[in-house]
Amino acid sequence: MLGYILKRLLQVVPVFFGATLLIYFLVFAMPGDPILALFGDRTPNPAIVQALREQYHLNDPFIVQYWYYITGVFQGNLGMTYSGRPVTEVLAETLPVTGRLAVMAIAIEFTLAIIIGTIAALRKGKLFDNTSLVVALIALSIPIFVLCFIAQYFFALQLGWFSPTVGADNGWGGLWLPALVLGFSLFAVSMRLMRSSTIDTLNQEWVRTAYGKGLPRRRVIPVHVLRNSLIPVITNSATNFGVLLVGATVTEGIFNVPGVGNTLYQAAVRGEGPTVVSFVTVFVILYVLVNLVIDLLYGLLDPRIRYA
Structure with a gap:
């Protein structure tokens, strides 16, 4: 090791x-x-x-x-910006904000993927499975900036559940809306991976052996099936986490998140x-x-x- x-x-x-x-x-x-x-x-x-x-x-x-x-x-x-500030100072201000946003988005994506993917696999070919496929296709097909504007209009402006922009309120509570948008946009791939992996695991001989020994389904599914089906989902979520750390530039720009994405974009332009x-x-x-x-x-x- x-x-x-x-x-x-x-x-x-x-x-x-x-x-x-x-x-x-x-x-x-x-x-x-x-x-x-x-x-x-x-x-x-x-x-x-x-x-x-x-x-x-x-x-x-x-x-x-x-x-x-x-x-x-x-x-x-790490050098100085052209405005005269140390890069370490800029990084210390923006990295925690993007880090919080990335952790929240991955947590939302991971939770949705496990729950929906597992239920879809257990109900393969039924209404829930087909509905989850449609929802996944919608999440994949809608551009992220459209999802941002939809979330702002309905959840922030119409319902008033969240603030439409983040700005200085970039703590854990202020990042819920952009995190939900990012989590929803990312969960589709992980959910389909979870579904496929769970279906494959359910067909393994050792799962049938567990049932044959009389183990109840409430133990076989979470302990034996779910645990061995998580690897592809974890791999995909780790990749998404790296992408979000580099900066969800569009989402940060629309929600005015003072994170890495905005800073990196402005630095590239300059x-x-x-x-x-x-x-x-x-x-x-x-x-x-x-x-x-x-x-x-x-x-x-x-x-x-x-x-x-």
């Missing part, structure tokens, strides 16, 4: 350098001058522009800029290489660690899985 964990942690090294190098190059290759963009329609003093370009090493070749950045990272310095790459760097590490935890969880769910 320890060797497996060390091997997975060592995989972070090439992923880290590959991701940061690629993202930094993409930001570097973007057209336009990010320093001139800071001044908008105003005409800046050429001396000030030159001083800022020297400060952020924008006159240096790409590989030199990347070297300055990567050496700063290993010294604990061409702030250090900000974009620093955010991606942190999320690459988080994503790898989350997937490591999920891999280790497989062994708890299914003892037949062993790590060499």
Whole structure:
């Protein structure tokens, strides 16, 4: 087990350098001058522009800029935004907000997927199963921005159950509406995976053996069937969690969530290489660690899985 964990942690090294190098190059290759963009329609003093370009090493070749950045990272310095704020400060403000939103959305998705998927599998071909398929198709076909506007209009403006926007009220309670939208938009795939996995598990010989030994259904389903059907759902939810951490940009924009998505989008538009790459760097590490935890969880769910 320890060797497996060390091997997975060592995989972070090439992923880290590959991701940061690629993202930094993409930001570097973007057209336009990010320093001139800071001044908008105003005409800046050429001396000030030159001083800022020297400060952020924008006159240096790409590989030199990347070297300055990567050496700063290993010294604990993620760089500065073009507005003069440390990237670590911006990350400390936005990451907890997006983290709360991602946890709530995944919890909603996971709960809906397990409950609806399991019931649909147990009632295969019946009304509930067919209805769940229709609901899943609707969730997959409607664009996320349409779901956001529908939720805002009906649940916030008409019924008054939630605030239409988040803003400064970005605690756990203020994020329920965007979390519900994200959870509903993501649950369809996990629900169908849960249904298929449960149907496959129900047809296994050891399940029939459990019934043959006289075990009641209330024990066979949650202990034997449900536990062994969760692996594909957990894998999909872990992937969704990584995607949400990078930032549900559209949802955060519509609900005015001051999270990673909005910040990352604005930084990309302004061409702030250090900000974009620093955010991606942190999320690459988080994503790898989350997937490591999920891999280790497989062994708890299914003892037949062993790590060499």
